[in-house]
Amino acid sequence: MNHISKEFFTLGWIxxxxxxxxxxxxxxxxxxxxxxxxxxxxxxxxxxxxxxxLIIITWLFRAKGVMYLLITGLISQYVFHADEIDIWFFSSIIIFSTMPFIILEMFKACGIDMYQMPGIALRKQWRSIILLTFVCAVFNAIFHAQIMANKGVMQDTMILILQEVFANITGVVTCLILISIGARIVLLFQPRNN
Known part of the structure; x- marks a missing residue:
């Protein structure tokens, strides 16, 4: 029962x-x-x-993170975009939630294990997250352009790729900065052992 409650707690905070x-x-x-x-x-x-x-949770939790992101992605999109639910809605959530995992597995198949990269200091692992973000952004933009084309909305794919790359990288960097600030605040209030 303890393991199940831990999974629900993780799903809840994600x-x-x-x-x-x-x-x-x-x-x-x-x-x-x-x-x-x-x-x-x-x-x-x-x-x-x-x-x-999306990217940081997948990087931390691997395949289990995909399930967390699919469930929470469906819930959060339903809460905020309930009027837009159609087949393209579900396909975009599935693609965007699974793309970081697919890219991480592709890197792993090529011999580069980017999951929390053992042997490398945690401070230096941000480079792997940025690389993962860039590759995910390109694939997300291509799939997004295809989904929009299937809906009948034509967009310039290159502009869409640039917007996705910009949004993904700034989103990840912002999340990393907020995590760093949060960790420093937590460390400030930790009692020091003499």
Whole structure:
């Protein structure tokens, strides 16, 4: 029973994190950028938390992370985008939730195990996360362009790839900065052993 409660606890905090990230992007950053700057602002791309969370959770939890992300992705998208539910909705959630895992496994098949890279200091592993983010962004953009084309909306694929790369990398970097700040705050309040 202890193992099951641990899994539900992990699913709960990942779900809360995804819902908070979606809320920040959809209801705080996007309206603020449209009202304060202009309608075509890229502020919400700069702080694209959900993309960063997808990659970091997959990097930490491997295949188990994909299941967490699929469940929480469906819940958070249903909460915030219930009016847009169709077959393309489900396919985009499946693609975006599984893409980091597929890319990590492709790297592993090529001889580069990027899962928490044993033997490398944790501080230096951010390079592998950025590389993973860049490759995921390219594949996500290609699949996103295909989904949009199937819906009848044609977009320039190169612009979509650049937007995805920009959003993914800034989302991951923002998440890493927030994790670093949170870790430093926790360390400040830890009692020191003399």
């Amino acid at each position: 779900g809360a994190l995804m819902i908070l990230a979606e809320y920040l992007c959809d209801f705080v950053l996007e309206p603020a950028s449209k009202s304060l700057i202009n309608e075509y602002s890229l502020i919400n791309l700069i702080l694209c938390f959900p993309k960063g969370i």
